[in-house]
Amino acid sequence: MKDLTYTEAITELDEIIEKMQSEECSIDNLNELTERSLKLLKICRTKLTATDEKLQEILKTLDAND
Amino acid sequence: MNFQQSLLPSITLSELNLKVKKAVVEADLAYLWVTAEISDFSDRRHCYMTLIEKDESCNTIASMRANIWANVAIKLKSKFLKATGKNLEDGMKVMICGSVTFHEVYGISFNITDIEPSYTLGDMERQKQEIIQRLKAEGIIDRNKEIPLPPNPQRIAVISSATADGYKDFVNQLDENRSHIKFYTHLFPAAMQGVDTARTIIAALNTISRHTDLFDCVAILRGGGSQTDLNWFDNYELARNVALFPLPVITGIGHQADVGVLDYVAACPVKTPTAVADLLIERCVEQLNNLNEMADEIVNSAHNRMYRAKLHLGNLLPAMQHALMSRLSNERNKLDRTSLQISNIANSLIARESSRLDNLADKQRLLSPQSVLSRGYSLTLINGRVITDTRKIKPGDTITTRLKEGTLISTVEQTDDHK
Numbered sequence: 001m002k003d004l005t006y007t008e009a010i011t012e013l014d015e016i017i018e019k020m021q022s023e024e025c026s027i028d029n030l031n032e033l034t035e036r037s038l039k040l041l042k043i044c045r046t047k048l049t050a051t052d053e054k055l056q057e058i059l060k061t062l063d064a065n066d
Numbered sequence: 067m068n069f070q071q072s073l074l075p076s077i078t079l080s081e082l083n084l085k086v087k088k089a090v091v092e093a094d095l096a097y098l099w100v101t102a103e104i105s106d107f108s109d110r111r112h113c114y115m116t117l118i119e120k121d122e123s124c125n126t127i128a129s130m131r132a133n134i135w136a137n138v139a140i141k142l143k144s145k146f147l148k149a150t151g152k153n154l155e156d157g158m159k160v161m162i163c164g165s166v167t168f169h170e171v172y173g174i175s176f177n178i179t180d181i182e183p184s185y186t187l188g189d190m191e192r193q194k195q196e197i198i199q200r201l202k203a204e205g206i207i208d209r210n211k212e213i214p215l216p217p218n219p220q221r222i223a224v225i226s227s228a229t230a231d232g233y234k235d236f237v238n239q240l241d242e243n244r245s246h247i248k249f250y251t252h253l254f255p256a257a258m259q260g261v262d263t264a265r266t267i268i269a270a271l272n273t274i275s276r277h278t279d280l281f282d283c284v285a286i287l288r289g290g291g292s293q294t295d296l297n298w299f300d301n302y303e304l305a306r307n308v309a310l311f312p313l314p315v316i317t318g319i320g321h322q323a324d325v326g327v328l329d330y331v332a333a334c335p336v337k338t339p340t341a342v343a344d345l346l347i348e349r350c351v352e353q354l355n356n357l358n359e360m361a362d363e364i365v366n367s368a369h370n371r372m373y374r375a376k377l378h379l380g381n382l383l384p385a386m387q388h389a390l391m392s393r394l395s396n397e398r399n400k401l402d403r404t405s406l407q408i409s410n411i412a413n414s415l416i417a418r419e420s421s422r423l424d425n426l427a428d429k430q431r432l433l434s435p436q437s438v439l440s441r442g443y444s445l446t447l448i449n450g451r452v453i454t455d456t457r458k459i460k461p462g463d464t465i466t467t468r469l470k471e472g473t474l475i476s477t478v479e480q481t482d483d484h485k
Contacts, residue, residue, distance in 0.1 A: 010353070010356075016364075020367035027372075037364045038361075047220075048218060048248065049245075049247060049248055059250060
């Protein structure tokens with residue numbers, strides 16, 4: 001679950017939504033798919049709006065290394 | 067030494083220069099239009115430079131000092147800047163009007179009084195087109211454009227000058243976006259004008275290329291609002307580096323009508339640094355909206371699926387009842403058929419057994435002594451025992467013969483011996 005890139009997460013979201021909308025989606029899967037998609041949504045939102053402190057730290061050290 | 071030489075007729079240097087000056091004046095080299103390349107340009111109150119001409123191998127084949135006096139220089143520089151967007155500088159091809167003058171101390175010089183900017187423009191355009199054609203011929207002009215900008219370009223390697231207004235505007239614009247998208251910028255400083263432009267930008271690109279995993283794109287931003295010095299960006303090596311760069315490059319180097327070589331090769335050519343910031347923000351906001359839509363879709367899909375399931379269940383009950391009833395009636399029919407079959411089999415079994423019993427009774431009847439006697443056979447007994455062998459009796463014995471009807475009592479006269 002961790003270390004998904006935004007593009008990976010959004011691609012998986014697209015696939016899940018397509019699955020949920022298809023006739024093949026069973027009630028048994030529904031719960032799992034909904035949970036997973038909400039998790040992915042959260043990851044994407046976080047990536048867009050929350051601070052990635054790890055990245056900030058790395059960027060700070062860039063000048064020193066080059 | 068060489069005492070004799072002093073006896074030869076000679077003139078002083080000033081006398082010589084006077085002759086040259088006279089010759090120059092007589093040659094009437096005034097108000098001539100000349101094409102040349104500028105070198106050693108210096109812009110103080112008066113402008114000084116050396117005009118040169120090079121052959122195809124870039125060897126200088128002609129050279130002359132030149133100047134523009136201050137009062138003329140103000141007008142010419144302004145006219146030139148307005149037309150070309152550039153200041154006069156080294157390496158520039160110009161068409162100028164002027165007169166050859168000779169000064170006894172400073173020598174020959176070309177005094178410039180007018181300039182034709184369209185010649186320079188044409189030359190700049192020609193150079194630009196040459197670069198573009200070369201990149202096309204090498205098949206790399208669209209290489210950077212083929213690299214997609216990620217849906218969320220939040221990590222930006224900025225190539226600009228730290229002091230440039232454009233760079234500050236860009237960072238402010240990103241930081242203050244109303245959707246609270248988080249952006250990460252890192253500045254890789256480079257000269258954004260002058261002779262070092264291409265070299266320092268290429269160096270910055272090289273540095274960034276060691277950290278491509280940390281960034282989504284590169285933004286080349288030129289600060290300030292001035293339209294001068296733009297064609298420092300029209301450089302083959304720089305264009306080639308941008309074209310071949312592994313991350314999408316966004317340019318915001320402030321072109322207006324003119325489109326520079328970098329705009330032909332960069333993945334996203336945009337006019338100004340703030341326009342670059344807007345592009346990045348819009349793209350991420352689009353993603354935020356996209357996520358909201360997806361959230362709605364997820365909820366709707368789940369509801370729809372549940373609704374369909376309930377509907378299905380609702381339809382299932384009557385269907386199940388129907389199936390149950392038809393199953394029951396099937397089973398009943400099957401039972402009926404089976405019981406009929408069983409009774410048929412039993413009947414036929416009984417009939418078969420009874421006819422077999424009848425046959426047996428018939429046989430028994432045929433074999434009974436009564437039935438044998440009735441067919442004409444008789445039974446001979448002595449002392450109540452059946453006689454089957456004549457050796458058991460002797461003449462004089464009394465025997466009893468039983469017929470079907472009645473009994474005979476006889477005396478034996480003779481027996482035949484068995485041999």
